[in-house]
Amino acid sequence: MAQTTKVRVWDAPTRCFHWTLVALVFFCWLTQEKGWMELHFLSGEAVLALVLFRIGWGFVGSQTARFAAFLKHPMAALHHLKDLPKREPDTELGHNAAGGWMVLGLLGLLLLQVGTGMFANDDESFIEGPLRHLVSKGISDLAGKVHEASFALIQIAVALHVLAIMVYLVLKGHNLVRPMILGTKEIAGPVTHPTMVGPLRAIVLLAVAAAAVWALVHTI
Ligand code: HEM
Ligand code: HEM
Numbered sequence: 001m002a003q004t005t006k007v008r009v010w011d012a013p014t015r016c017f018h019w020t021l022v023a024l025v026f027f028c029w030l031t032q033e034k035g036w037m038e039l040h041f042l043s044g045e046a047v048l049a050l051v052l053f054r055i056g057w058g059f060v061g062s063q064t065a066r067f068a069a070f071l072k073h074p075m076a077a078l079h080h081l082k083d084l085p086k087r088e089p090d091t092e093l094g095h096n097a098a099g100g101w102m103v104l105g106l107l108g109l110l111l112l113q114v115g116t117g118m119f120a121n122d123d124e125s126f127i128e129g130p131l132r133h134l135v136s137k138g139i140s141d142l143a144g145k146v147h148e149a150s151f152a153l154i155q156i157a158v159a160l161h162v163l164a165i166m167v168y169l170v171l172k173g174h175n176l177v178r179p180m181i182l183g184t185k186e187i188a189g190p191v192t193h194p195t196m197v198g199p200l201r202a203i204v205l206l207a208v209a210a211a212a213v214w215a216l217v218h219t220i
Contacts, residue, residue: 005186005190007093007187007191007194008184008193008194008196009184009194010064010180010183011061011065011196013057013061013062013065013202014057014064015180017057019180019181021051024046024047025158027039028044029151035125037122037125037127041129041130044114047113049206049209050209051114053202053205053206055107057205060201061201061202062196063194063196065094067104070094070096071100071104076097080097080098084171085171086172088172089187089189090172090186093187099164102157102160109150109153117143117147118143119139121140122144128140129143130218131217131220134220
């Protein structure tokens with residue numbers, strides 16, 4: 001068996017971000033199904049704070065979490081997908097070239113979801129997003145329609161996301177879930193360990209993101 005090295009590929013903030021996001025998106029769906037709209041707004045605003053945090057972390061976070069590290073030319077992503085069926089050792093220290101675009105797509109869809117929710121209204125029970133007063137009824141109705149449609153897109157994107165992870169496991173033998181839980185990966189061959197940033201910076205960034213969302217919802 002080839003010699004492997006245990007490498008920390010995901011820092012704790014990125015892992016906490018991911019699994020909290022999964023729980024909150026599910027909770028957003030559940031609360032609106034049950035008609036618990038106050039909780040729907042709160043959990044949606046928490047999703048916005050998390051996404052803003054992740055965007056900031058993409059610039060000032062650990063090496064593998066930075067956009068500059070994982071956003072490659074689209075051709076590189078296509079090239080990567082071409083080799084998908086090839087069974088080979090996992091040498092990836094962060095997102096692969098195709099996964100990087102998936103991250104951007106998921107974050108973009110989540111921004112669209114929370115952004116439209118802010119302006120949406122529900123004619124039946126007079127439920128209104130916190131920024132509804134800034135736009136006309138027509139724009140608010142449109143925001144509601146986009147809010148509904150973007151949730152359908154999120155469901156498709158998440159299904160593809162999970163499918164891709166299963167494909168990596170079955171075709172390539174790469175377990176991507178374990179590192180997203182534990183943070184480490186066994187890498188074959190020589191490696192340069194990625195630079196990790198301490199949790200204090202993440203805590204400050206999350207507090208700034210949460211304060212920005214609070215200000216957006218309560219002062220505008
Ligand atoms: C609401 C559902 C989900 C959303 C919105 C979501 C979103 C994301 C995002 C934004 C990332 C990028 C992480 C980062 O760099 O910060 C990511 C990565 C990842 N997600 Fe999810 N995810 C969801 C569900 C799941 C589920 C159910 C699984 C488990 C099967 C999963 C497994 C992973 C893994 C393994 C990665 C890392 C992939 C890699 O190594 O490149 N996700 N996800
Ligand atoms: C990831 C976060 C979110 C998810 C997954 C989500 C999901 C949904 C879904 C599925 C609906 C029902 C749409 C329909 O069938 O009509 C809905 C309705 C609604 N949501 Fe969200 N939402 C999120 C965030 C937010 C946020 C941040 C706000 C505002 C603070 C918000 C405000 C509303 C309002 C006002 C409605 C009723 C309008 C309507 O029925 O079209 N949502 N949401």
